[in-house]
Amino acid sequence: MLAAYACDPLHSRGRRFAEPPAPTRTDFQRDRDRIVHASAFRRLVYKTQVFLNHEGDLFRTRLTHSLEVAQLGRSIARALQLNEDLVEAIALAHDLGHTPFGHAGQDALNACMTPFGGFEHNLQSLRVVDVLETRYPQFDGLNLTFETREGILKHCSRANAQALIAQEPGGVAQRFLERTQPSLEAQLCNLADEIAYNAHDIDDGVRSGLITMAQLEEVPLFESHRRATLAQYPHLGDASQGRRLLYETIRRMLSQQVYDVIEASAAALRLAAPAHADAARLLPPMVGFSSAMREQSQVLKSFLLRNLYRHPQVMHTTGQAQQVIADLFAAYMDAPHTMPARPAPIHGDQPEVSVARQVADYIAGMTDRFASREHARITGLQLLA
Ligand code: MG
Numbered sequence: 001m002l003a004a005y006a007c008d009p010l011h012s013r014g015r016r017f018a019e020p021p022a023p024t025r026t027d028f029q030r031d032r033d034r035i036v037h038a039s040a041f042r043r044l045v046y047k048t049q050v051f052l053n054h055e056g057d058l059f060r061t062r063l064t065h066s067l068e069v070a071q072l073g074r075s076i077a078r079a080l081q082l083n084e085d086l087v088e089a090i091a092l093a094h095d096l097g098h099t100p101f102g103h104a105g106q107d108a109l110n111a112c113m114t115p116f117g118g119f120e121h122n123l124q125s126l127r128v129v130d131v132l133e134t135r136y137p138q139f140d141g142l143n144l145t146f147e148t149r150e151g152i153l154k155h156c157s158r159a160n161a162q163a164l165i166a167q168e169p170g171g172v173a174q175r176f177l178e179r180t181q182p183s184l185e186a187q188l189c190n191l192a193d194e195i196a197y198n199a200h201d202i203d204d205g206v207r208s209g210l211i212t213m214a215q216l217e218e219v220p221l222f223e224s225h226r227r228a229t230l231a232q233y234p235h236l237g238d239a240s241q242g243r244r245l246l247y248e249t250i251r252r253m254l255s256q257q258v259y260d261v262i263e264a265s266a267a268a269l270r271l272a273a274p275a276h277a278d279a280a281r282l283l284p285p286m287v288g289f290s291s292a293m294r295e296q297s298q299v300l301k302s303f304l305l306r307n308l309y310r311h312p313q314v315m316h317t318t319g320q321a322q323q324v325i326a327d328l329f330a331a332y333m334d335a336p337h338t339m340p341a342r343p344a345p346i347h348g349d350q351p352e353v354s355v356a357r358q359v360a361d362y363i364a365g366m367t368d369r370f371a372s373r374e375h376a377r378i379t380g381l382q383l384l385a
Helices: 027-036 039-046 062-079 084-093 102-116 121-132 146-152 158-167 174-178 184-208 220-232 239-272 277-281 291-309 312-334 351-365 368-379
Strands: none
Touching: 027 084, 027 146, 039 062, 039 368, 062 084, 062 184, 062 239, 084 146, 084 184, 102 312, 102 351, 121 146, 121 158, 121 351, 146 184, 158 174, 184 239, 184 291, 220 239, 220 291, 239 291, 312 351, 312 368
């Protein structure tokens, strides 16, 4: 039951290395299965989303975040008759390139890599599935379909796009020069990512005590549902019921956003009526919030930025995380032979650039706890352990 504009595995642009089709699975289902079996996927369980892994067992990790993105993405995909399997594959792979320690780690590694071409987690996610996973005898990487790889490469600078195109003419980076959109399934994953982290960061933020329900009163998207919940279940106003009130409020908030995306996107797609998946790529973005919900979501995002992501306690761990990454980078640059064997350097690069990329690949692949331990072993300092 796919819409005309959905990605159809029978019309996939294919894999970089041709393979015979699987007997019982479509190419997108096969992509998803390859992602789930990848080493980088398993490491997501020990990587930070916002809260560091050791701060508590109940906070989201990159793995549980990716599962929530896949769940939200599939629900919306089904309602819009988009390809659920492709959405699931993209969602499960979208964070594979993240460094340890969340955005602090990414920023620190990018700073270390600035003289060597920089570090960007979207690009790294693609590099993981294209190069760094070494599981198959015939090729490096997972040899995923064009459509899954297109969805993984969410953002890309012009310079990075040109470098990718040099290796893969007309490939997944081409759209960044042509300024066209990715598939509707990829657009959907982007939005499902945002819906997921906005909701779970409220949950984790309140659970950690860094933000309070009272502070959230200034966020209309949250507050309207909190009030509606209390009107229907007044007993949840009791202090002992705070957790239930929080969950019910978040559940309603999530539902409203999901229905909003479905309604707004279905209306846009009815109007534009793209005849096939490629026609949808040439249109403006089709999967999105209504303008009213976009505004409400912005208010929530800026609340989380001010009150959670820049909370002094989060900033403190951020500073430590940056030190761990910078120290590790310097240590491996000085002694690259102390790293386990890395995939061969990129041809045509200066040797130092190749070594830096190998160091970045190694550090980016680490879990939070492995990075802390390795840092303690090398420097004798106990940070974030
Ligand atoms: Mg994400």
